[in-house]
Amino acid sequence: MSVPMLLLLLGGGLLYVLLDWKQLQQSNRITRWLCYSLYGFAMIIWVVEMRVPGKLAVFVWIQRSLEPLSPFLRS
Amino acid sequence: MERISRRQLVLLGAGYMFDATLISLPSQMIETAHQDAWMGYPIALVVVIGAMWLFIQTVKRFPEQNLLEALTERIPRLGRVIITLGMLFYFMIFVRDLRMVVDFINIALLPRTPLYVIGLLILLSIVPFVRSGIEVLARVNFLFFAVLVLAVLTIPLMTLKEFNPEEFKPVLEEGLIPGLKSAWLAFPYLGEVLVLPFLFSTRRLSFKTSVTACLLGTGLLLLLIVLNITVVGVEISSRFTYPNHELIRQIRLTDFLDRFDLIIVSIWLPAVICKIGLSLYILSSGIHQILPRVTRQLLVAPLGFLGLACSFAFFHNAIEPTHLTYVWPIVTLFYFVVVPALLYLFVHPKKKAMSK
Numbered sequence: 448m449s450v451p452m453l454l455l456l457l458g459g460g461l462l463y464v465l466l467d468w469k470q471l472q473q474s475n476r477i478t479r480w481l482c483y484s485l486y487g488f489a490m491i492i493w494v495v496e497m498r499v500p501g502k503l504a505v506f507v508w509i510q511r512s513l514e515p516l517s518p519f520l521r522s
Numbered sequence: 523m524e525r526i527s528r529r530q531l532v533l534l535g536a537g538y539m540f541d542a543t544l545i546s547l548p549s550q551m552i553e554t555a556h557q558d559a560w561m562g563y564p565i566a567l568v569v570v571i572g573a574m575w576l577f578i579q580t581v582k583r584f585p586e587q588n589l590l591e592a593l594t595e596r597i598p599r600l601g602r603v604i605i606t607l608g609m610l611f612y613f614m615i616f617v618r619d620l621r622m623v624v625d626f627i628n629i630a631l632l633p634r635t636p637l638y639v640i641g642l643l644i645l646l647s648i649v650p651f652v653r654s655g656i657e658v659l660a661r662v663n664f665l666f667f668a669v670l671v672l673a674v675l676t677i678p679l680m681t682l683k684e685f686n687p688e689e690f691k692p693v694l695e696e697g698l699i700p701g702l703k704s705a706w707l708a709f710p711y712l713g714e715v716l717v718l719p720f721l722f723s724t725r726r727l728s729f730k731t732s733v734t735a736c737l738l739g740t741g742l743l744l745l746l747i748v749l750n751i752t753v754v755g756v757e758i759s760s761r762f763t764y765p766n767h768e769l770i771r772q773i774r775l776t777d778f779l780d781r782f783d784l785i786i787v788s789i790w791l792p793a794v795i796c797k798i799g800l801s802l803y804i805l806s807s808g809i810h811q812i813l814p815r816v817t818r819q820l821l822v823a824p825l826g827f828l829g830l831a832c833s834f835a836f837f838h839n840a841i842e843p844t845h846l847t848y849v850w851p852i853v854t855l856f857y858f859v860v861v862p863a864l865l866y867l868f869v870h871p872k873k874k875a876m877s878k
Binding site for chain 1: 550553554614618636638639642645646649703706809813815816817819820821823824825827828830831832834835836837838842843845846848849851852853
């Protein structure tokens with residue numbers, strides 16, 4: 448992923464934060480911090496994915512760890 | 523109180539089964555079971571209906587409540603653990619579907635548009651109607667899925683010229699094993715319909731409604747796989763990543779309408795967006811149930827962004843979601859067989875509530 452693409456995605460996230468800003472400020476602390484932490488977590492994943500592509504391939508881990516249990520695999 | 527008709531519920535359930543399953547699963551089923559691949563759907567459906575019966579019987583014990591509400595009220599701590607595990611599972615479905623749709627659009631329609639832009643555009647369209655609630659979601663799905671059903675039902679008429687029933691033969695050449703393997707692959711996708719009891723109480727969702735949704739969704743999938751086998755052929759279908767897209771590309775109505783696939787895809791796309799939206803809805807509802815003070819509507823956008831980030835980080839490429847199909851049934855056995863059975867056996871209302 449390129450830097451402009453990352454900025455585009457960050458912009459998309461920021462757009463929703465701005466649109467929801469008033470409601471977020473009026474909502475309780477748990478909602479506010481849960482929303483901010485979900486956005487933050489998403490951004491961390493984007494940045495990690497940009498710097499080290501394929502590092503967080505969770506489904507590949509799941510696939511490799513479950514392969515011995517599967518009754519058959521792709522022929 | 524949100525009002526959803528029985529017909530909307532049926533289409534919501536059938537759409538949740540059908541919309542993402544048709545993307546690439548038929549290719550893997552045909553690759554595994556060849557001409558007997560179609561048997562996979564009816565066999566898997568029997569197990570799914572059994573699991574649905576267990577869920578509906580459990581929810582029936584708690585009138586006016588859906589499964590999320592019943593679990594948090596009856597077994598507050600363990601119930602929240604079960605809901606968290608369920609949310610994790612539906613988050614994975616959300617992530618996988620989003621990635622599969624983004625890859626499909628990129629490969630089949632917009633090869634020069636970056637994947638991230640397609641993903642962002644899908645997300646920007648999903649968030650507003652998921653925020654509006656299940657009623658809006660059901661109505662949007664009703665509009666598009668009903669048209670999609672009609673479109674799918676017209677495909678056999680338009681491919682009649684290429685229809686070759688000889689492709690079914692030899693039936694059961696290697697016994698029942700290929701059919702069972704095909705059912706193993708189809709089971710997790712058909713089982714996704716088990717989301718319904720988590721969202722609706724038995725006042726709205728009856729067993730009959732759930733079975734109707736299952737039959738409609740599976741019937742349409744069965745029709746498509748039969749057409750894949752008889753029109754496109756076993757050898758060719760098993761080599762395509764998107765066999766149903768190739769099937770529709772066979773249709774050429776007249777000289778001026780040689781891209782009929784674009785019309786079908788333009789009907790299917792809003793329907794699959796509704797499916798992804800329903801996954802996002804159940805995620806936000808589940809978190810709201812675990813943490814009741816959290817406002818559900820505000821969670822939709824951040825959860826969507828997290829899902830979008832994960833959909834690109836969790837897979838290396840467009841082929842990996844299809845490879846996952848071979849091991850995914852092991853994960854789903856826990857959610858679609860063990861959990862319904864345990865809830866049916868152990869979750870009962872308190873005796874005082876029962877006597878009232």
